[in-house]
Amino acid sequence: MTTTSISLITPGVWLVLGALLLPAVPRRFRAVMLIGLPVMTLWLVWTLPNGASPVLQVLDYELVPVNSDALGRLFGIIFALMAVGGGIFALRQKSTLELVAATIYAGGAVCVALAGDLITLFVFWEIMAIASTTVLISSKEQRAVRAGMRYFMVHIFGGSLLLAGIVVHLVNTGSLAIEGLDAGTLGGGLILAGVLLNAAAPPLSAWLADAYPEASYSGMVTLSAFTTKAAVYVLIRAFPGTEILIFVGLFMIFYGIIYALLENDMRRILAYSIVNQVGFMVTGAGIGTEMALNGAAAHAFTHIIYKALLLMSAGSVLYQTGKRKCTDLGGLFQSMPITMICGVIGALSISSFPWTSGFVSKSMISQAAADEHLMMTWFLLMAASAGVFLHAGIKFPWFVFFQKDSGLRPPDPPWHMRAAMILFASLCITLGVWPEPLYALLPNPVEYVPYTVPHVVNMLQLLLFSGLAFFLMLPLMKRSLTITLDVDWFYRKLGPWAADRAVEFVTAAYRRVEAEGRLRLEGILALLSRYAGPHSVAARTPESSFMVLFVVALLCLLLFLPILVW
Amino acid sequence: MAAQETKHWLVRPRTIRLLWIGFSVVLAALVLADTFVHGHPSFGLEGTFGFYAWYGLATCVAMVIVAKLLGMWLKRPDTHYDDDID
Missing domain, CATH: 1.20.5 (Single alpha-helices involved in coiled-coils or other helix-helix interfaces)
Known part of the structure; x- marks a missing residue:
């Protein structure tokens, strides 16, 4: 490790500090900050050389605020790039609080990607948790605030697991390095659990689809990018080749598909599909070969762009119509052509259609599975690739922009929202046809060639026949005004119900004890009142003649007592 | 009929029929391509x-x-x- 030219100040901090100045900046200069800060951060990360910053001594710990290598830079770059696109899209956002929080959130993510030790990582991890909760609740709608509180509690729990893991790991090994953690040790296992929670892995995947869709039209674009992908980054860095991740990832993939297929709310469809896509990355981290890790990292990069694009498209529809449910939407292609085209490009990219960005990244993960002869994994990944086209690639654009005509004719959104969509749509296509710049950024050398005739033909077969299945099965996919119960049912319904029952039980028990106690107390009081009460012997007022007699008798007794004793 | 004509050209039954025909041709061509294209399974x-x-x-x-x-x-x-x- 060299400590040459890298400053102690990690680039993401500029976003965090800059964001705090945002409320003081007049509204018309806000755009300069919202776009300028991330662009500056992007440049700082891009030009960061390999190596570590000087060590920062805090108490007994040696912290390394910046440790720059290809993997960290790749995530830092995409987080900063996302902040640029998100900033352009959100220029008209009225809530200053959301803009401040979103910028801090992005800054925290950049800092996580470059953190050189577990404590620095944890600090920025928690800054991300607080900032993302603030993005959620800044819409001030009651649903969002409620969802934000649930989200915050889940993430506080995840943060506690992470912190406990770091402490145990530090005590046992004395090391704060992020690399090469062992999931089999108590410390490593706790860290893994905390990180997986943020990746929306089971059993608590439900926090994502519960919370994100309640954010504002621009809030969800921001939220989709950072938390889950920062978790993927830590998995790639700290737990490559941990076998359990393959199973966790495959579960997430199919969970995302099945729940998205059942969903009616366009942004909840896309939320479930985040879990699905992160599942591919988690599987890649679990396979753990150079190719698989490259695939997972590249897929995180392309995913952030096309998922943000899809959510910008959905956000534009929400902004223009105020509607989120597929049952209320349809036919919008007629009046929102740019939103539709950008949405379709995002949908094709998420489906890994040839000549879009998803194609050049996801196929590295399945190729790695084939290279390692992981047959079941490979077949499941192929089925999942078809399923992505089904649940996100066609379902989202079909029900929002086509299907029945809802009669809605809203125009495309304001210019900056269109600009953000066009920027990200161009990136999806550019990376798809020209993947070399992305491959050059990957942590391991790339020998993979995505565009071979058989690969393209195979993928087109897979995807188009998946499309055929969609239209053949359309009657089975008719939208209804329903949601699908998920694990959040346990803490939204069962938990409160059980708490209510517990309160009732305790109240009833208390009443019983109170009633019984009252009875006993009354018995004791009656007894006391008989012997010491106002009508008892002790309380009577004796006559004075009796008292004189009593005193004389007592004096006589005292007089004769010594004689008697003698 | 008039209602049919005011519909956007993309959602007219005729267009949809054509789209289905085109889609079927592409699907068939892709499957047939398997006879010429051999990857490394x-x-x-x-x-x-x-x-x-x-x-x-x-x-x-x-x-x-x-x-x-x-x-x-x-x-x-x-x-x-x-x-x-x-």
Whole structure:
């Protein structure tokens, strides 16, 4: 490790500090900050050389605020790039609080990607948790605030697991390095659990689809990018080749598909599909070969762009119509052509259609599975690739922009929202046809060639026949005004119900004890009142003649007592 | 008829029929391409004729059916959680 030219100040901090100045900046200069800060951060990360910053001594710990290598830079770059696109899209956002929080959130993510030790990582991890909760609740709608509180509690729990893991790991090994953690040790296992929670892995995947869709039209674009992908980054860095991740990832993939297929709310469809896509990355981290890790990292990069694009498209529809449910939407292609085209490009990219960005990244993960002869994994990944086209690639654009005509004719959104969509749509296509710049950024050398005739033909077969299945099965996919119960049912319904029952039980028990106690107390009081009460012997007022007699008798007794004793 | 003509050209039945024909031709061409294009199948089943086509179709049908069955058990009206909002 060299400590040459890298400053102690990690680039993401500029976003965090800059964001705090945002409320003081007049509204018309806000755009300069919202776009300028991330662009500056992007440049700082891009030009960061390999190596570590000087060590920062805090108490007994040696912290390394910046440790720059290809993997960290790749995530830092995409987080900063996302902040640029998100900033352009959100220029008209009225809530200053959301803009401040979103910028801090992005800054925290950049800092996580470059953190050189577990404590620095944890600090920025928690800054991300607080900032993302603030993005959620800044819409001030009651649903969002409620969802934000649930989200915050889940993430506080995840943060506690992470912190406990770091402490145990530090005590046992004395090391704060992020690399090469062992999931089999108590410390490593706790860290893994905390990180997986943020990746929306089971059993608590439900926090994502519960919370994100309640954010504002621009809030969800921001939220989709950072938390889950920062978790993927830590998995790639700290737990490559941990076998359990393959199973966790495959579960997430199919969970995302099945729940998205059942969903009616366009942004909840896309939320479930985040879990699905992160599942591919988690599987890649679990396979753990150079190719698989490259695939997972590249897929995180392309995913952030096309998922943000899809959510910008959905956000534009929400902004223009105020509607989120597929049952209320349809036919919008007629009046929102740019939103539709950008949405379709995002949908094709998420489906890994040839000549879009998803194609050049996801196929590295399945190729790695084939290279390692992981047959079941490979077949499941192929089925999942078809399923992505089904649940996100066609379902989202079909029900929002086509299907029945809802009669809605809203125009495309304001210019900056269109600009953000066009920027990200161009990136999806550019990376798809020209993947070399992305491959050059990957942590391991790339020998993979995505565009071979058989690969393209195979993928087109897979995807188009998946499309055929969609239209053949359309009657089975008719939208209804329903949601699908998920694990959040346990803490939204069962938990409160059980708490209510517990309160009732305790109240009833208390009443019983109170009633019984009252009875006993009354018995004791009656007894006391008989012997010491106002009508008892002790309380009577004796006559004075009796008292004189009593005193004389007592004096006589005292007089004769010594004689008697003698 | 007049209503038909005012519809956007893309959603007229004639266009949709044409789209289906075009889609079928592309699907058929892709499957036939398997006779000329030979990749390097990693697993035995992958080498079967039109593997990606039938596998994509079959798994998607399966996923829709599984979702449907799960939905019967776990679907609730979308107002299910509304009573936790005062």
